[in-house]
Amino acid sequence: MYCVREIAENLYWVGGNDHRLALFENIHPIPRGVSYNSYLLLDEKTVLFDTVDWSICRQFLENIKGVLGDRPLDYMVINHMEPDHAACIEEIVLRYPNVNIICTPKALLFMQQFGFHIDGKVIEVKEGDTMSFGKHEVVFVEAPMVHWPEAMVTYDTTNGVLFSADAFGSFGALDGKMFNDEMNFDRDWIDDARRYYTNIVGKYGPHVQSLLKKAGGLDIKMICPLHGPVWRSDLGYFIDKYDKWSRYEPEEKGVMIVYGTMYGNTEAAASDLATRLVKKGMTNVVMYDVSKTHVSYLISETFKYSHVILACVTYNLNIYPPMLGYIMDMKALNLQKRTVALIENGSWAPQSGKLMRELLEDMKDMTILENEITLTSSMKENDEDSMEDLADSIIESMK
Structure with a gap:
């Protein structure tokens, strides 16, 4: 029929x-x-x-x-x-x-x-x-x-x-x-x-x-x-x-937080940053676990939002593999014109922030905020000022 x-x-x-x-x-x-x-x-x-x-x-x-x-x-x-x-x-x-x-x-x-x-x-x-x-x-x-x-x-x-x-x-x-x-x-x-x-x-x-x-x-x-x-x-x-x-122009002014976490500590830090951003008036915030979200959805959302926060553990002295795959897809698909902030975590030799920065610097028209945060195993009280400064920097970059 x-x-x-x-x-x-x-x-x-x-x-x-x-x-x-x-x-x-x-x-x-x-x-x-x-x-x-x-x-x-x-x-x-x-x-x-x-x-x-x-x-x-x-x-x-x-x-x-x-x-x-x-x-x-x-x-x-x-x-x-x-x-x-x-x-x-x-x-x-x-x-x-x-x-x-x-x-x-x-x-x-x-x-x-x-x-x-x-x-x-x-x-x-x-x-x-x-x-x-x-x-x-x-x-x-x-x-x-x-x-x-x-x-x-x-x-x-x-x-x-x-x-x-x-x-x-x-x-x-x-x-x-x-x-x-x-x-x-x-x-x-x-x-x-x-x-x-x-x-x-x-x-x-x-x-x-x-x-x-x-x-x-x-x-x-x-x-x-x-x-x-x-x-x-x-x-x-x-x-x-x-x-x-x-033209690789974002559709919306907003913050996409993508985190790679093994035991929940990096996720907790990402959630802390999201909360600070919302309290400061930026309510257009989304969070994604890079291990649980198919990369095609991550790429789509990355094209949508103006700001991307990458929070990533160090894995075998490298970038956490799912995060590495996501960044390489961004690069392969020619993503550009985004503002990016970095949070790295590691228990003895944090490396992911430096390595992510190197990959992002090879991409076109990417603004990487300078106040990168390094965590050792988990976020602590003495990290709060740095997280607050990062939230302020993100808000300021949107003006």
Whole structure:
């Protein structure tokens, strides 16, 4: 039984949802599942925009058949060759052998690398190329490294629809709600959208900025991403988020405290600092145990807040391993423009503060507060003045 939604006149969503998958890219937890979006246009010619992950291929094929009926499939546009969107290319070619595949030259190379056997006609396109399918004319816009080098987006000049590939996507299954105005996005979706962007695309902020500049010249009325809801209203809200995230500007003035603790003493010190900050009027404070919080959530929150406090034990004369992994992910994803404070702990040779500082100094535009705190095993009365000074320094840096 097919299950589709009409997106606009003669344009249909033919994708599906996956609640079974536990880890996106076998890394990132997706407790709310994920959607794989594909779109089918019925014009004088019929056009499929991208395919889906292998996990929902059967539903996908039923959806296409349900919309096409006895009509042939004339074109298949491949905006992005990552397997969660391109896995079913061969299945489409098998069922619609006369389909013409439209993609970038690099996408064709990736098809060959993944071992796809494509006997049909391939039309290679580049920046600014156009095609007419009847009433609808589209223009192809290259979007390299958002977030693969072969990526492009497709803009329908007739109805203002942007098929945005992995841009403007989100974790989370749609569960019947297709459009952003059918849900409370700011309450229920923004955290998943941020976590998706920061962990999947976050490294490539300059490339996203380049795409946003190109998109600024288009009269976009609807955004159709490959994951998450379709945007048909309040587009500026989500575009502004992408602009901030891709410029590495924090969304909020607030303090994120991430602590690595073995027996609770470093956690106690982190809690003491949080309490002092709140008493001084900074109530936008969150705390995370680096050992219990998946790093994808930590990265997402780090993109959100202006200030990050790292409180860490010394482990084998090094940084506590979960904290080290988190910092290395920050570095790999190009995080910048944050104010950071450091608290180190150690029973005989505290080292974590110095080592964390060295890693942070290699990152761009990071302000590291000077009054670093060193604890020996646990926080004591003679550490209170230093903690109070650190809290004051954090508050002052926010002015």
